[in-house]
Amino acid sequence: MSICYIGCNPSQVNILLALPEFSGNPPCEVNFPLTASDQLIDVLIAGTGVPNLTVLAASISDWNSPPAALFILPESGYASAVEHLHHHPRVGRSIFFCKDTPVAIQNGLGDVLRFFNKRKSLDLDNSVSGNYTSNNVSPRWLFQLMMEKLDEYIYFKDKDSRFLAVSRYLTVNCKKDSPEEILGLTDFEFFDRTHAEEAFSDERKIATGQFKDLYKEEKILKDGKIRWVASRKLPLHTRSKHLAGSFGLSRDITDEKEMQQRLEQNHERMQAELLLAKNLQKTLIQQSFPAFTTSSSGESLQIATRYVPSFHLSGDFFYVFKTGSNCAAVLLADVMGHGVRSAMVTAMIQIAVQELHAYADQPIEFMNHLNDMLHRSMQSTDQTIFATAVYCHLDLESKLLKYIQAGASHGILLQGDHRANPTEFDATSICPALGLIPQTEYLESSVQLASGDKVVLFTDGIVEAASGNEIFGEMRLKEFLLNNRQTLLPRLMDDLIGSVQSFTQNKDFEDDVCLVGLNLV
Numbered sequence: 001m002s003i004c005y006i007g008c009n010p011s012q013v014n015i016l017l018a019l020p021e022f023s024g025n026p027p028c029e030v031n032f033p034l035t036a037s038d039q040l041i042d043v044l045i046a047g048t049g050v051p052n053l054t055v056l057a058a059s060i061s062d063w064n065s066p067p068a069a070l071f072i073l074p075e076s077g078y079a080s081a082v083e084h085l086h087h088h089p090r091v092g093r094s095i096f097f098c099k100d101t102p103v104a105i106q107n108g109l110g111d112v113l114r115f116f117n118k119r120k121s122l123d124l125d126n127s128v129s130g131n132y133t134s135n136n137v138s139p140r141w142l143f144q145l146m147m148e149k150l151d152e153y154i155y156f157k158d159k160d161s162r163f164l165a166v167s168r169y170l171t172v173n174c175k176k177d178s179p180e181e182i183l184g185l186t187d188f189e190f191f192d193r194t195h196a197e198e199a200f201s202d203e204r205k206i207a208t209g210q211f212k213d214l215y216k217e218e219k220i221l222k223d224g225k226i227r228w229v230a231s232r233k234l235p236l237h238t239r240s241k242h243l244a245g246s247f248g249l250s251r252d253i254t255d256e257k258e259m260q261q262r263l264e265q266n267h268e269r270m271q272a273e274l275l276l277a278k279n280l281q282k283t284l285i286q287q288s289f290p291a292f293t294t295s296s297s298g299e300s301l302q303i304a305t306r307y308v309p310s311f312h313l314s315g316d317f318f319y320v321f322k323t324g325s326n327c328a329a330v331l332l333a334d335v336m337g338h339g340v341r342s343a344m345v346t347a348m349i350q351i352a353v354q355e356l357h358a359y360a361d362q363p364i365e366f367m368n369h370l371n372d373m374l375h376r377s378m379q380s381t382d383q384t385i386f387a388t389a390v391y392c393h394l395d396l397e398s399k400l401l402k403y404i405q406a407g408a409s410h411g412i413l414l415q416g417d418h419r420a421n422p423t424e425f426d427a428t429s430i431c432p433a434l435g436l437i438p439q440t441e442y443l444e445s446s447v448q449l450a451s452g453d454k455v456v457l458f459t460d461g462i463v464e465a466a467s468g469n470e471i472f473g474e475m476r477l478k479e480f481l482l483n484n485r486q487t488l489l490p491r492l493m494d495d496l497i498g499s500v501q502s503f504t505q506n507k508d509f510e511d512d513v514c515l516v517g518l519n520l521v
Helices: 010-018 053-061 078-087 102-121 139-149 168-173 193-207 254-284 340-355 363-379 473-483 489-504
Strands: 003-006 043-046 068-073 095-099 153-158 163-166 214-222 225-237 243-252 301-308 316-322 328-335 387-395 400-406 411-414 445-448 454-458 513-520
Touching: 003 010, 010 102, 043 053, 043 102, 053 068, 053 078, 053 095, 068 078, 068 102, 078 095, 095 102, 139 168, 153 168, 153 193, 153 225, 193 214, 193 225, 193 243, 225 254, 301 316, 301 489, 316 340, 316 513, 328 340, 328 454, 328 513, 340 363, 363 387, 363 400, 387 454, 411 473, 454 473, 454 489, 473 489, 489 513
Parallel strands: 003 043, 043 068, 068 095
Antiparallel strands: 153 163, 153 243, 214 225, 225 243, 301 513, 316 328, 328 387, 387 400, 400 445, 411 454, 454 513
């Protein structure tokens, strides 16, 4: 048992220490504030030095586990003081009183100890009354602190939506000086009629058990201005489970709503601009190709392309054109990343290709110049942006294919000879990606084609398409081409995309996809 005293003068302390009841457990002195202290107090003795006994009595009576207490009162005015404290609505039954005499103090302590021991022997369960605080904390005090300090519209209402308690913040915003001026009133006295009627209807449904809870964002007219309010309302039950009304918290979210509206407007505008850019980029993607035929044998080059952007804008690019010597030239590029930035780089590549037509029959010079042009453009941005690419030059008369790879492998040869497996372009000749290193000398490789051979150029969106932690990869690509080598080129492109989608179990691609197929027929 923890016995404490506060506000006792030396005479009163000596009396306490001399009492035989405390010979083995002497009381200890405590100081204000008692509320929220970690001092365990089972029995409290308050001396005549306590400045306001009513405040102390009300405070400890509100504690989650009020101590048994003895208040020592002066002999003069004792009767009126006891009358006042005994009948005060905030003072609990665990408080006893005695006059400031040795005999009275001893007798009073006897009453207090008997009360404490009796309560202890009953083994009462205090949790059913709302055990939400530690021993020396008053839920009433916490509630008052919350209602006084939080910048929130907090309110409790009866079944007729009349205010039972309101926060200081609500009081100020209703232009009242004290919460007492609002008690008994309704929303009709403070808000526009439309909002008041809607709130009344909602709270009636809560107070009659039709609604278990309610969350709503709504507009109100306050001081001639439209405001947005988010409200959370719940049924108000007494401790005996009687449905007495409703309570809730409302928050002004006007600033958040206006910001959200601005963001949505900006998003819609950005989406519209991206859609416009996407459509523009789509119109710039090559839709038709020159006719390529040989003058001697009449053989021709069949071309098929597929272009699937993963985002509104793509970082993949291809261009097929005829050189000055009547050869076929193909550039396929894959810019780092995707979206607006990569789309801007593809536009730069497209412009550069137009300017480099004079070098089309010289693959090394073509790629050297293209790399330097991109590097100069990228250097001014202070950002590392590059593009992997493959440039192919096909002489239809000799059937000699020359190619240059920058940064990655982008091509597979599918020979018409059924005994030959698909082979990737020579990986040993891969040079740095475009735009990274100025004055790079690119290396040229070549392969002799025959009638019926196919060449498939692809970007990373195909081989890096993933299913979990597993990617489609070059091996699956070659296996697909081997099993479908007899398929006509346009159908081959479509089936390849379908095979990747089946592998990922997703119709959308995480990266841009670009395919260019060539077939000597």
